[in-house]
Amino acid sequence: MAFARFFASRLLQAVPVLLGVTLVVFVLIHLVPGDPAQTALGARATPDAVDALHSQWGLDQPLHEQYLLFMERLLGGDLGTSLRFGQSAGDLIAARLPVTLWLIAYAAVLACLFAVPLALWAASRPAALRDRVVRVISVVGLGVPGFWLGLVLIEVVSVNWLLLPAAGVEPGLLGHLESLFLPSLTIAAGMTPLIVRSLRTEVLRVTESDFVTTARAKGLTPHQIRMRHLLRNALAPSVTVLTVNVSFLIGGTLVIERVFGLGGLGDLMLTGIDARDFPLVQAVTLVLAVLVVIVNILGDLAQALIDPRVEVQ
Amino acid sequence: MTGPAEHLLSVRGLRLRVGDETHDVVRGASLHAARGEVVGIAGESGSGKSLTLRAIAGLLPTGVAVAGGDIEVDRVDVVRAGPQVLRRLRGHTVGMVFQEPMTALNPTMRIGRQIAEAAMARGDLSRSQARTRAVELLERVGFPEPARRYRQFPHQLSGGMRQRVVIAIALAGNPSLLLCDEPTTALDATVTLKILDLLADLVRDLGIGIVFVTHDLGVAARICDRIAVMYAGQVVEEGPTEQLLRRPRHPYTLALLRAVPTRDRDIDGLRAIPGNPPQRGEELPGCAFAPRCEYAEPECRSEVEFVPIGAGRSTACRRHPLLAAMAGGTS
Numbered sequence: 001m002a003f004a005r006f007f008a009s010r011l012l013q014a015v016p017v018l019l020g021v022t023l024v025v026f027v028l029i030h031l032v033p034g035d036p037a038q039t040a041l042g043a044r045a046t047p048d049a050v051d052a053l054h055s056q057w058g059l060d061q062p063l064h065e066q067y068l069l070f071m072e073r074l075l076g077g078d079l080g081t082s083l084r085f086g087q088s089a090g091d092l093i094a095a096r097l098p099v100t101l102w103l104i105a106y107a108a109v110l111a112c113l114f115a116v117p118l119a120l121w122a123a124s125r126p127a128a129l130r131d132r133v134v135r136v137i138s139v140v141g142l143g144v145p146g147f148w149l150g151l152v153l154i155e156v157v158s159v160n161w162l163l164l165p166a167a168g169v170e171p172g173l174l175g176h177l178e179s180l181f182l183p184s185l186t187i188a189a190g191m192t193p194l195i196v197r198s199l200r201t202e203v204l205r206v207t208e209s210d211f212v213t214t215a216r217a218k219g220l221t222p223h224q225i226r227m228r229h230l231l232r233n234a235l236a237p238s239v240t241v242l243t244v245n246v247s248f249l250i251g252g253t254l255v256i257e258r259v260f261g262l263g264g265l266g267d268l269m270l271t272g273i274d275a276r277d278f279p280l281v282q283a284v285t286l287v288l289a290v291l292v293v294i295v296n297i298l299g300d301l302a303q304a305l306i307d308p309r310v311e312v313q
Numbered sequence: 314m315t316g317p318a319e320h321l322l323s324v325r326g327l328r329l330r331v332g333d334e335t336h337d338v339v340r341g342a343s344l345h346a347a348r349g350e351v352v353g354i355a356g357e358s359g360s361g362k363s364l365t366l367r368a369i370a371g372l373l374p375t376g377v378a379v380a381g382g383d384i385e386v387d388r389v390d391v392v393r394a395g396p397q398v399l400r401r402l403r404g405h406t407v408g409m410v411f412q413e414p415m416t417a418l419n420p421t422m423r424i425g426r427q428i429a430e431a432a433m434a435r436g437d438l439s440r441s442q443a444r445t446r447a448v449e450l451l452e453r454v455g456f457p458e459p460a461r462r463y464r465q466f467p468h469q470l471s472g473g474m475r476q477r478v479v480i481a482i483a484l485a486g487n488p489s490l491l492l493c494d495e496p497t498t499a500l501d502a503t504v505t506l507k508i509l510d511l512l513a514d515l516v517r518d519l520g521i522g523i524v525f526v527t528h529d530l531g532v533a534a535r536i537c538d539r540i541a542v543m544y545a546g547q548v549v550e551e552g553p554t555e556q557l558l559r560r561p562r563h564p565y566t567l568a569l570l571r572a573v574p575t576r577d578r579d580i581d582g583l584r585a586i587p588g589n590p591p592q593r594g595e596e597l598p599g600c601a602f603a604p605r606c607e608y609a610e611p612e613c614r615s616e617v618e619f620v621p622i623g624a625g626r627s628t629a630c631r632r633h634p635l636l637a638a639m640a641g642g643t644s
Contacts, residue, residue, distance in 0.1 A: 210416040214479070217372060218431040219404025219486060228430065232421045307421055308466045 007297060014293040021289040022074075022282065026067050029273075029281055036083045036276040057083055059278075070282060079286070080279035084271065089283035092268060097287070099169055099180075100264035103256070104249050106180050107187035108242060114192045115238070119199035120226060126204055134200070138193035150186040150259040157182060167261035183260040187253065191245050198241045202234035209233075235306050243299030250295065251288045320385075321490055321522045322346040322369065327382035329364050329373070329546075337380055339365055340546040340597070343619070344524070348489060351516055351523040353537035353554070355530055355569070359590060361546040362526045363412075366492050369524065370407050371399040386490060404434040408483030412495040414475035418467040424478045425451070425463030431485035450481040455511060473504035480511065484519075491515070491523045497532055509536045530573055534558055539625075542566045545591050545601035548619065552626030562628040562636050564606045600629065608632050 037053035038045065054060045058069065073080055079090040122134035158166035170179040206212060207230065215225045254266030265284060272280035304310045322345060329339035339361040346352040354362040367373050369384055371391050384391040387406045389398065403409075411417040419427055428447035432438055438446060444463075451459035454477040467475055476496060483491055493512070497505040513536055516523055527533050533540050534554060541551040542565060550563035561567045571584040588605040591597055600606070603613040612631065619629045630636065 210411060210413055211419040213372060214409070214411060214417045214482065215419070217370060217403050217407075217409035218482060219400045219402075219434040220430070221400065224430075228422070229419050233419065309420060309468050 003301065006301070010297045010300070011293065014290075017293065018286065018289050022070075022286055023067070025282060025285045026070070026278075027063075029276070029278055030063060032276070034276040036278065039275055040083065070279070074286075079283035082272070082277055082280040082283075084275040084277040084280065089280050092280065093265065093284060093287050096263060096265045096268045099262050100250075100253055100257070100266065102176055102180055103183055103187065103253050103262065103264060104246060106177075106184035107191065107249065108246055110184050110188035111191040111195055111245075112242070114188060115195035115199060116231070118192070119196045119203060119238075120231070122196070123200045123203035123207070131200075134196060138196055141189050141193040144189065146186050146190055147255050147259050149189055150183065150256055153182045153186060154260070169262060180262075183256050183262060186256055186259075187249065191242075191249075194241050194245060195238050199234060199238040202237050203230055206230050206234045232306060236303055239299055239302050239306065243296060243302075246295050247292045250291045320345040321348050321387060322524065323383075323385045324365070324369065325383045327365060327368060327384060328380040329361065329368060330378055330380040332376050338377070338546050339368075341382065342543065342546065342548050344541055344548065344551075346490070346522045346524055348522050349516060349520045350539070351512075351525055351537045353533040353540040354524065354526045354543055354548075355528065355533050355540055356543035357528055357569075357590065360543040362528075362543045363494050365543070366494050366524060366526045369490075370403060370409050370492055372403075372409065400434075404431075404436075404486045406486075406488055406490060408486065408488035408491045410476075410479050410483050410491065410493040410496045413499050414472050414479050415499065417479050418475055420467055423464050423466060424470070425465075428478065428481045428485050431482045435486050446485065447481070450484055451478075453484070454478070454481045455507075471504075472500055473507065476500060476504075476508055477511070480508075480515075484515070489521055491521050493523060493525045495527055496525075498527070498529070505532065506535075512536060530558065530569060542569070545597065547601060547629065548627075549602065549629040550627065552624070556624065556626060560637070562622060562626060562633040563602075563630045564608050564632075564636065565602045567636065568605075600631070608635060 035050070037050045037057065037059065041049055041053065051060070058066060061069070070080060079088065079093065081087065082089050082092055085092060118134050118137070122131045125131060154166045157163050164182055165179045168179060169176065211233075212225060212229055215229045220228075251266060251269065253264060254270060256262075257264045257266045258270075265288070269281065269284045269288075271277070272284060324342060324344040327339055327342045327344075328337045330337050342361065342365050344352065344354070344365070354365065356362045364373065364377060368379060369386060369391065371394065373379070379392050382392070386402060389402050389406070391399070391402065394402065418424065422430075425444070425447045428450055429440075429443040432443040432446045432450075433440070448459045448463055451462055456462045456474070456477065467478070470478065476499075479496075491512075496512075497508050500508060509532065512523060512525075515521060523536075525533065525537055537554045539552065540554050540557050541548045542557075542563065543549065544565045550557065550561065550566050552562070557566065558570065561570060565586075568584070568586045571582075572586060574583060586605055591601055591604075599612075599614040600609070600617040603609040606613065608630075610632065617629055617631070619627055621627045622633055
């Protein structure tokens with residue numbers, strides 16, 4: 001119950017942020033050269049036809065009128081209508097959102113699955129060979145561009161070994177797990193090093209703390225000490241790193257979505273920008289901003305769950 | 314049995330070395346303790362008293378190693394023990410109470426679980442038995458409503474209560490030896506007295522032995538049966554608390570006592586010890602205290618020996634007859 005109220009109040013606090021984001025995007029997209037009507041009708045369209053389409057789409061109104069109209073619809077739960085597709089932007093987004101969310105969550109889970117054991121392993125013998133190996137892997141992971149790694153994975157795993165689908169999303173849980181594995185792996189490769197680094201540093205710091213000595217004095221095994229005392233206390237900063245990374249991924253999965261032909265939210269955004277589809281871009285931006293806010297709230301909740309000293313107020 | 318074997322703890326000629334340094338930080342410390350006995354190790358910071366204590370539990374900080382000597386706890390050779398034997402020793406035989414109750418507890422784990430976990434390390438209790446034992450221990454160390462307190466986190470407790478939790482953890486494995494590393498230094502005076510009373514009760518009721526490291530002679534006087542005074546990595550004097558404090562047979566002990574404020578001595582009567590303790594790694598032939606000692610004679614700088622002087626007392630001072638002749642020089 002406390003969590004539910006916390007969640008609601010934090011969303012409410014985010015309203016000014018979201019308003020600011022829509023305003024900035026609204027102004028920016030109108031500054032960019034290009035005209036949706038011109039794009040839709042082609043280069044040979046008569047000025048009259050373009051004007052007609054303008055007034056049909058409400059683009060002949062002054063900018064602030066357009067913004068007010070957008071906000072009015074938004075309050076009624078209407079994200080607007082895409083100029084390019086002639087469909088409700090909300091419906092378009094609803095169709096694309098699940099893939100993107102899947103991709104982000106899958107990548108985050110994979111990154112954690114790789115990062116936690118690697119960090120513990122590296123921190124167990126600082127400056128030893130294993131520590132250096134992990135560091136080299138990290139640097140490589142950070143340095144390799146996602147699109148290149150994605151293409152290599154497709155070439156090797158899908159084309160040569162015929163193991164996983166090269167593109168698209170298969171239906172069903174298993175289908176999703178299978179078809180989204182390579183794109184998620186590609187994204188996780190870039191995230192893992194950052195988590196490993198922060199977690200390794202933190203594990204080393206906590207290893208020196210008094211309560212770990214207490215744990216040793218209890219006669220616990222090294223494994224028990226790691227799992228019960230080290231990990232949880234070392235986790236908080238890594239959760240922050242994860243939160244920032246996931247926030248960054250929202251709207252940043254674009255390249256990977258293109259490489260693997262997934263047609264997610266990033267893809268939709270790019271289409272919208274190409275067509276100067278103001279309402280669509282506007283709507284997608286708003287949804288992305290809400291997602292970022294939600295991810296950050298979840299990050300705060302995770303901190304509170306990890307450390308009882310963090311109060312949920 | 315007779316001889317040292319009857320001791321619960323016996324430390325002989327312990328030498329501890331930091332990293333690759335060529336000089337030892339603890340230079341031949343000897344100590345023993347029996348069941349039902351509280352033995353104090355007193356000395357200023359840097360004297361090696363805490364490191365000596367940690368060596369007994371095999372819990373030396375990284376970079377510090379045993380360079381010589383023997384440690385025997387309940388007939389276990391701690392210096393040569395492997396990790397498994399040491400783990401068993403810590404779970405069963407030795408409990409450890411730390412200086413800082415604020416940092417000695419895991420901030421993300423309920424206090425009850427931290428105690429139950431220590432109780433389970435012995436390996437002979439089920440999860441629910443360990444839980445019951447943790448509640449009993451909380452009550453034993455003075456928690457009202459122990460079952461409710463079980464679910465609290467360390468940050469919800471005061472320093473004194475946290476130290477009680479640390480003591481409960483140390484007791485969880487039914488140890489016969491409790492190692493206390495300045496357990497009251499971080500606490501208020503009134504809380505200190507309560508903790509000391511609790512420890513004294515434990516010795517009386519459970520018959521355990523305690524080694525109690527402190528820099529505070531007042532605290533040592535209150536709880537210890539015997540005191541070993543350490544200076545520059547060596548035990549310089551050892552004996553029953555009352556005799557040692559009333560009639561010290563080492564000038565360093567005497568100097569420490571003169572530096573303690575008491576009711577019948579005004580602030581001008583306090584005497585700081587001239588000079589500084591030797592630097593780590595400084596060459597120390599003879600008595601390490603000689604450069605600061607008002608009774609030192611040339612021979613003190615070349616030879617030193619820790620010798621019994623009767624009545625269960627020992628001293629490293631060659632001139633102890635002089636101190637004896639000054640009889641009660643400090644009171």
